[in-house]
Amino acid sequence: MLKLIKGGKVFAPKYLGVKDILICGNKIGYIRDNIEIKDIDIKIINAEGKLVFPGFxxxxxxxxxxxxxxxxxxxxxxxxxxxxxxxxxxxxxxxxxxxxxxxxxxxxxxxxxxxxxxxxxxxxxxxxxxxxxxxxxxxxxxxxxxxxxxxxxxxxxxxxxxxxxxxxxxxxxxxxxxxxxxxxxxxxxxxxxxxxxxxxxxxxxxxxxxxxxxxxxxxxxxxxxxxxxxxxxxxxxxxxxxxxxxxxxxxxxxxxxxxxxxxxxxxxxxxxxxxxxxxxxxxxxxxxxxxxxxxxxxxxxxxxxxxxxxxxxxxxxxxxxxxxxxxxxxxxxxxxxxLKLKYKGKIEEGNDADIVIVNESDLNINTVIAMGKVMIENNEIVVKNTFEW
Known part of the structure; x- marks a missing residue:
């Protein structure tokens, strides 16, 4: 499934402004002012009022x-x-x-x-x-x-x-x-x-x-x-x-x-x-x-x-x-x-889709995406440890 992060203030870590980020598989596909995709199964992540950082x-x-x-x-x-x-x-x-x-x-x-x-x-x-x-x-x-x-x-x-x-x-x-x-x-x-x-x-x-x-x-x-x-x-x-x-x-x-x-x-x-x-x-x-x-x-x-x-x-x-x-x-x-980790540390097209979204109001972590997979969403653990039920 494609994932689209909408309307977040993107720090890449350079400030890019309010952008949409399209995640394709485990990579960052596109970063644009506005991305609209229709008639395709896609997960929308609303980042309005939030800051978007590279994964830590x-x-x-x-x-x-x-x-x-x-x-x-x-x-x-x-x-x-x-x-x-x-x-x-x-x-x-x-x-x-x-x-x-x-x-x-x-x-x-x-x-x-x-x-x-x-x-x-x-x-x-x-x-x-x-x-x-x-x-x-x-x-x-x-x-x-x-x-x-x-x-x-x-x-x-x-x-x-x-x-x-x-x-x-x-x-x-x-x-x-x-x-x-x-x-x-x-x-x-x-x-x-x-x-x-x-x-x-x-x-x-x-x-x-x-x-x-x-x-x-x-x-x-x-x-x-x-x-x-x-x-x-x-x-x-x-x-x-x-x-x-x-x-x-x-x-x-x-x-x-x-x-x-x-x-x-x-x-x-x-x-x-x-x-x-x-x-x-x-x-x-x-x-x-x-x-x-x-x-x-x-x-x-x-x-x-x-x-x-x-x-x-x-x-x-x-x-x-x-x-x-x-x-x-x-x-x-x-x-x-x-560490010469070529595709890490920056939000750029073609880089690994490692992204942390934080609340603008208090800077607390809200959503975490690792290699294109949502691990934490709206403060809830999506992917648990292997031996955690």
């Missing part, structure tokens, strides 16, 4: 669950389809984390394929915190080249007491492998980096730029709002051309800035002259968010939520007065560009 991309999700830093009972559960779709997420990138033993690449790829069968586009990173990376095949290059779902490496951990404290040579070799694998396969070959609280901070990333020919765009350090010092470095790093990612499931309290949520971090970044194209948000959904005291002793745990992704973008618009066209880039066109 969550580029760092523990789809298998994660954790275990507080023992076996703290292993977090797998993500469900509706955890994503109710949050407006139509493309997800799965990763392992601290636990690369009881969570492995075979299971990660199987989970990604399952989510895609249910309706959302899914990719994965190869590896976990550990360096050298434990790959599915014999090398990072082989994983990226030969496994369709694998688009990069991650999340590898730096500057963290849970990391494997690699040498710079080990780290630069990893990034080199990912880059070449990406070039040969037409993929991003991106390296997603978990940044911890340690003293190393961004030293390896700056050394990579100084001592090799690898561009800063080959790596995306995440959790960049973790503490005041790392946040300060993030400003300089992004102004130098590096890509940075903020984790929406967490917020830190800095003495000089108060609470730093991702929405506030975005406001400060823009005020300091950082190019919006260098910034992305991801949720760290289903990841364990352990708390440690000053001696590194585990004291408690929380869990990341995919719903935090758009919440922080909405807060950026409503509380931080950031233009809609800028705010939604951090979960649409920016991650699509970073």
């Amino acid at each position: 991309i969550d580029s760092h999700v523990h789809v298998l669950g994660g954790g275990g830093e507080g023992g076996y009972k703290t292993r977090t559960p797998e993500i469900r389809l509706t955890d994503l779709t109710t949050a407006g997420v139509t493309t997800v990138v799965g990763c392992l984390g601290t636990d690369g033993v009881t969570r492995d690449m075979k299971s990660l790829i199987a989970k990604a394929r399952g989510l895609e069968e249910e309706g959302v586009t899914s990719f994965v990173y190869t590896g976990s915190y550990k360096i050298p990376v434990k790959t599915l095949m014999d090398s990072i290059q082989e994983d990226i080249l030969l496994i369709d779902k694998i688009i990069g490496v991650g999340e590898v951990a730096l500057s963290d007491h849970r990391s494997f404290h690699p040498s710079f040579e080990e780290f630069s070799y990893l990034v080199s492998e990912a880059r070449v694998g990406g070039m040969l396969s037409g993929k991003a070959g991106i390296v997603n980096i978990h940044m911890g609280d340690g003293k190393l901070e961004l030293d390896y990333l700056y050394r990579l730029a100084k001592e090799t020919e690898i561009p800063l765009s080959q790596v995306v350090p995440t959790h960049m709002g973790r503490n005041a010092s790392l946040f300060k470095q993030a400003v300089k790093y992004a102004k130098d051309g590096g890509l940075i990612d903020f984790t929406t499931s967490t917020a830190e309290k800095f003495l000089d800035e108060g609470e730093i949520k991702s929405s506030k971090a975005l406001r400060i970044m823009l005020d300091k002259g950082v190019n919006i194209s260098n910034i992305s948000f991801s949720s760290d959904a289903q990841g364990s968010l352990p708390k440690f005291d000053e001696n590194g002793k585990y004291i408690g745990i929380e869990i990341g939520k995919s719903s935090s992704l758009y919440k922080e973008v909405r807060d950026a618009i409503l509380e931080e007065n950031i233009e809609i066209t800028d705010a939604i880039k951090v979960i649409t066109s920016n991650p699509a560009q970073n």
Whole structure:
């Protein structure tokens, strides 16, 4: 069935004005001021009084669950389809984390394929915190080249007491492998980096730029709002051309800035002259968010939520007065560009029909379409999880 979205204010993320969007199968067929179709079976979606956004991309999700830093009972559960779709997420990138033993690449790829069968586009990173990376095949290059779902490496951990404290040579070799694998396969070959609280901070990333020919765009350090010092470095790093990612499931309290949520971090970044194209948000959904005291002793745990992704973008618009066209880039066109997802992140003719419709009055999500399939309609779940009745 064809689907026609009528009369919504379209942010592609560039504002296109009030448009009609014709969805043909899983693609955006036409975007016009007015589309009228007669004598054909077609589903009409009334978007008057609503804003139309590209589907959201969550580029760092523990789809298998994660954790275990507080023992076996703290292993977090797998993500469900509706955890994503109710949050407006139509493309997800799965990763392992601290636990690369009881969570492995075979299971990660199987989970990604399952989510895609249910309706959302899914990719994965190869590896976990550990360096050298434990790959599915014999090398990072082989994983990226030969496994369709694998688009990069991650999340590898730096500057963290849970990391494997690699040498710079080990780290630069990893990034080199990912880059070449990406070039040969037409993929991003991106390296997603978990940044911890340690003293190393961004030293390896700056050394990579100084001592090799690898561009800063080959790596995306995440959790960049973790503490005041790392946040300060993030400003300089992004102004130098590096890509940075903020984790929406967490917020830190800095003495000089108060609470730093991702929405506030975005406001400060823009005020300091950082190019919006260098910034992305991801949720760290289903990841364990352990708390440690000053001696590194585990004291408690929380869990990341995919719903935090758009919440922080909405807060950026409503509380931080950031233009809609800028705010939604951090979960649409920016991650699509970073990850070389050609048909994602923008509402354009020929792109995948991933669309989120929100109320203009309160910016709450109303309808979600993934690959042309209506997943959420008028706040009601249309497509449920496989084992939900």
